[in-house]
Amino acid sequence: MKQVNDHIDDLIIQLLCGELDGDSLAELRAWIAISPQNERYFHEKQEIWFSAVDSSVLSKYNKQEALNAFRERVAMAQEDKGIHLKYHLGWKKWAGYAVMLALVCIMTVFAYHQGKHNVSSSFADIQVEVPLGSRTKALLPDGTIVWLNSGSKLTYSQGYGLSDRKVTMSGEGYFEVKHNEKLPFSVNSQNLRVNVLGTQFNFRDYPDDKEAEVILDKGSVKLDNLTNTGNSQLMVPGQKVILDKKSGKMTTEACEINMVSQWTQGLITFDNATLDEIAKRIERSYNVTVHIRNKAIGKYRFNGDFVRQEHSLQEVLDALAATGHLHYQIKGRIVTIY
16 A cells, blocks of 8 residues: 555646646546545645745746655644645636646646746635634745634635745634734735734634634734724733724733743633623533523633643632632533523
């Protein structure tokens, strides 16, 4: 099996380098058509290739260097079980897989010889999705590190790092951005946009939350309020900006920097949070559905720290119930609070 995979890897690499001859292309097409698993394998290796091979390798057209980077990235991808990659193809519909291969071949050769061409418009977008109840760490092609919280989704183009460094975000992520003055880094959600050169910050914008927030850990960022055009703010370390999605108003407050990234280690913190807010955190952290029968208690506020790996769902609920303000019931993956 390993020899077969090595041979297929070689064919894929030749395709992506624009060196695959007609007979070998026919062989690769036939192998892909055998099963959905083979088709998925091709997609995965294509993503790894463009994540591993940077613009300096592309511009020099150094096949051996690109191959080495590809092999290293394959090994890394096999070790990391937490990242779920999906592909959202830029074309409306392909007539068949053979057509897709031809287009990939044409676009790949073009990318190699044009160097700085942004292939994001030609290739599939890459999505990193984190299921409820978990978190993961993603390494972007430029060396930027992103921790993604449960229920989050990060999307970037396969051309990321060639002519821009743009990502879109839904959910929560802690970013350690690799410095690059020539290519600023930006995170976009439905409500906010953060522009940086190189810094560390936390970004949270879940679609079903009433508020979105950005906390700056190190460096500086420019924050744009997309719900209120022209409303921008420069942030300094230790600041937290909260956006009220309904009113479009942004407010700024100080925060403890040492707490910004602790969720990446599994810490769940309730800092004067309402029960409504806590219910959403519990849903994402423990992959359950929470129903609050009495709307009035949803406005009660609580404080507490829990470690997801050490404290069970029942222990968290017991701590909330110990305040005397609520009771709860667990049935399967449904939690009812009353």
